[in-house]
Amino acid sequence: MAEPLIRTQGLTKKFGPFTALNGIDLEVYKGEVLALLGDNGAGKSTLIKILSGVHQPTAGKIFVEGAEMKFASPRDASNAGIGTVYQDLAINPLMSVTRNFFMGRELYRGVAPFGLLDMTKMDEIAHAEMVKIGIDVSDPRQAVGTMSGGQRQTLAIARAIYFGAKVLILDEPTSALGQKQQMGVLKTMMRVRARGDIAIIFITHNEIHSQLVADRYTFLALGEVIGGGAKADLEHDEIRRLMAGGSDIGDLAKELQDIQAE
Amino acid sequence: MSDTTKNSAERKEADRLQSGGLLSVLKRRPEAGSFLVMLVAVIVISFASNGNAFNPLGLKNNFTVISQFGIIATGACLLMIAGDFDLSIGSMIGFAGMSMAMMLKWGLPFGLGAATPFTAFLLTLVMTLAIGWLIGTIVVRSKLSSFIVSLAFLFFLRGVTEVSFRLINQSTQISGLQDFKETSWFAAMFGGQALGWFYDTWFALGGNINRAGNQWVTGFDARFLWWVGLSLVAYIVLSRTQAGNWIFATGDNSESARANGVPVDKVRISLFMFTAFCATLFAACQVFDTNTADAAKGNLKELEAIAIAVVGGTLMTGGFGSVIGIVFGAITFGLVANAVFFIPSIDGSYYRVFVGVVLLTAVFLNESVRKRITGGL
Ligand SMILES: Nc1ncnc2c1ncn2[C@@H]1O[C@H](COP(=O)(O)OP(=O)(O)O)[C@@H](O)[C@H]1O
Ligand SMILES: [Mg+2]
Numbered sequence: 326m327a328e329p330l331i332r333t334q335g336l337t338k339k340f341g342p343f344t345a346l347n348g349i350d351l352e353v354y355k356g357e358v359l360a361l362l363g364d365n366g367a368g369k370s371t372l373i374k375i376l377s378g379v380h381q382p383t384a385g386k387i388f389v390e391g392a393e394m395k396f397a398s399p400r401d402a403s404n405a406g407i408g409t410v411y412q413d414l415a416i417n418p419l420m421s422v423t424r425n426f427f428m429g430r431e432l433y434r435g436v437a438p439f440g441l442l443d444m445t446k447m448d449e450i451a452h453a454e455m456v457k458i459g460i461d462v463s464d465p466r467q468a469v470g471t472m473s474g475g476q477r478q479t480l481a482i483a484r485a486i487y488f489g490a491k492v493l494i495l496d497e498p499t500s501a502l503g504q505k506q507q508m509g510v511l512k513t514m515m516r517v518r519a520r521g522d523i524a525i526i527f528i529t530h531n532e533i534h535s536q537l538v539a540d541r542y543t544f545l546a547l548g549e550v551i552g553g554g555a556k557a558d559l560e561h562d563e564i565r566r567l568m569a570g571g572s573d574i575g576d577l578a579k580e581l582q583d584i585q586a587e
Numbered sequence: 588m589s590d591t592t593k594n595s596a597e598r599k600e601a602d603r604l605q606s607g608g609l610l611s612v613l614k615r616r617p618e619a620g621s622f623l624v625m626l627v628a629v630i631v632i633s634f635a636s637n638g639n640a641f642n643p644l645g646l647k648n649n650f651t652v653i654s655q656f657g658i659i660a661t662g663a664c665l666l667m668i669a670g671d672f673d674l675s676i677g678s679m680i681g682f683a684g685m686s687m688a689m690m691l692k693w694g695l696p697f698g699l700g701a702a703t704p705f706t707a708f709l710l711t712l713v714m715t716l717a718i719g720w721l722i723g724t725i726v727v728r729s730k731l732s733s734f735i736v737s738l739a740f741l742f743f744l745r746g747v748t749e750v751s752f753r754l755i756n757q758s759t760q761i762s763g764l765q766d767f768k769e770t771s772w773f774a775a776m777f778g779g780q781a782l783g784w785f786y787d788t789w790f791a792l793g794g795n796i797n798r799a800g801n802q803w804v805t806g807f808d809a810r811f812l813w814w815v816g817l818s819l820v821a822y823i824v825l826s827r828t829q830a831g832n833w834i835f836a837t838g839d840n841s842e843s844a845r846a847n848g849v850p851v852d853k854v855r856i857s858l859f860m861f862t863a864f865c866a867t868l869f870a871a872c873q874v875f876d877t878n879t880a881d882a883a884k885g886n887l888k889e890l891e892a893i894a895i896a897v898v899g900g901t902l903m904t905g906g907f908g909s910v911i912g913i914v915f916g917a918i919t920f921g922l923v924a925n926a927v928f929f930i931p932s933i934d935g936s937y938y939r940v941f942v943g944v945v946l947l948t949a950v951f952l953n954e955s956v957r958k959r960i961t962g963g964l
Binding site: 399419429438 | 832
């Protein structure tokens with residue numbers, strides 16, 4: 326395969342004496358969805374915080390399109406084309422869709438920061454970008470607080486892509502949503518994937534969701550990669566076993582039966 | 588069968604947001620409630636004062652008080668939208684007034700010679716902006732609540748004002764300064780009159796006549812023009828510029844704003860400097876109008892500014908509010924505060940009763956508006 330869009334080599338992160346990540350190697354390619362799976366506390370959030378510039382790694386390297394990068398801040402990562410949609414969304418509920426979409430990157434005429442906003446153009450772009458990705462907000466001037474959780478995710482994704490994200494990192498984008506909205510977010514992901522020029526790192530707990538959209542898997546447990554591979558190569562049971570942090574599901578089934586028998 | 592079931596397949600998430608008519612759009616506006624309150628105040632006071640509140644002199648005097656309220660409430664409002672409070676506004680007024688009056692009476696500090704209205708104002712403004720910067724920087728760096736930091740400055744500045752007065756002036760008052768507005772255009776800009784053409788026209792049309800048959804009132808206070816200008820600039824900045832977007836974003840969800848590249852700390856510090864500027868403007872108008880200063884000037888003004896901001900529809904939690912609402916709120920407060928001069932049977936206590944009732948009502952109203960815009964989230 327071609328050069329990976331983003332690659333990590335031996336990423337390690339220590340919080341004092343605690344090793345949250347221990348030598349993570351990861352590769353993600355254009356046009357694919359990499360599912361990052363692992364139990365609570367496995368280190369998924371820590372890993373993506375390093376990739377998006379929130380934390381600096383204790384050791385290890387990050388390469389974007391082959392070039393080594395050091396991110397001192399989220400701004401750096403975002404300039405390098407890494408767009409992160411956090412669990413808590415980075416959305417301002419009282420502000421309009423448009424104002425959220427362009428927050429910090431407003432279109433204006435005149436001298437910053439007192440330049441006059443070009444609201445008409447921003448409304449148009451925000452609306453068009455949301456439609457492209459599958460949501461027709463009736464009025465881009467409506468407050469984001471009126472939108473459903475799924476629509477908010479979509480807004481955050483559309484915004485990241487419009488402002489040049491080559492790698493889209495989604496931290497449990499479906500976990501706080503209802504069934505139907507979860508499907509909406511998965512559809513959004515597939516539309517982004519279909520563009521072919523963007524890599525998606527999809528962090529999830531949900532095995533079914535990962536099977537619906539992922540091309541490849543990487544499993545984390547206790548801060549290390551314990552397995553991975555293309556979807557086609559992984560058996561269903563193997564996925565389950567790795568998701569449970571490597572312990573055998575067969576054993577678990579037996580243990581459960583034993584309890585019942587008591 | 589029924590239409591609803593047939594349509595259900597095509598129903599979209601977006602359809603669920605009721606777009607509604609003009610009324611429902613107006614109900615989402617932050618200034619809706621304050622407009623109604625203002626309307627009631629104007630009508631009641633017109634009748635109760637037999638129209639005297641709006642005769643030429645009444646109008647002028649009302650707008651004097653309204654402008655004073657409006658100037659500081661505009662600062663308080665923008666700051667509150669960004670999620671902060673400034674309880675030092677009142678003490679800052681006292682400090683700025685003391686500083687200007689003392690320089691005019693005793694000369695500039697460090698033996699720089701006699702002060703002109705311009706140098707006294709400029710030097711004072713430099714100091715107040717620096718204090719505003721300091722308050723903002725402490726709030727931003729310490730991550731303490733602005734409520735408590737500015738409360739400290741409420742006491743500190745008032746104390747500094749009194750001590751300075753006593754040490755340099757031997758008295759906590761200055762009166763009988765030269766009438767600078769007669770000799771200095773700069774002083775007249777703050778303490779003089781403005782919009783004389785309004786009263787000239789009124790006189791030309793056959794009104795505005797005193798007992799002797801001459802023109803009665805010749806103009807508004809200059810601060811009226813300052814208030815109008817300040818409101819206009821604040822309105823444009825808040826609702827039409829990038830800076831305005833940052834102010835809203837900072838107050839709504841500052842973490843998100845920061846993650847999206849909004850310079851949250853700079854926004855907050857600038858707004859503390861802006862409230863300091865408003866307080867200085869308030870003081871300059873007062874000093875050059877009355878040629879006096881007093882250590883107690885501006886007492887409780889910070890609380891009135893916050894009350895007007897809330898009645899004007901600004902959310903205490905930040906992220907939402909409007910300058911138009913502040914205009915309505917200032918008019919309401921100014922009229923009611925001044926009503927004692929036009930309605931013989933009431934005194935200042937009635938004003939405070941009114942403020943209490945309106946404030947509480949406004950908080951409930953704002954909360955329901957917030958729920959309405961965010962769909963109850
Ligand atoms: N800032 C931090 N300081 C100390 N420990 C942390 C910090 N962030 C995360 N950790 C620890 O690192 C481990 C991995 O956390 P996290 O990356 O959030 O896991 P996941 O997202 O996979 O559930 C957890 O044990 C957590 O307590
Ligand atoms: Mg996590």
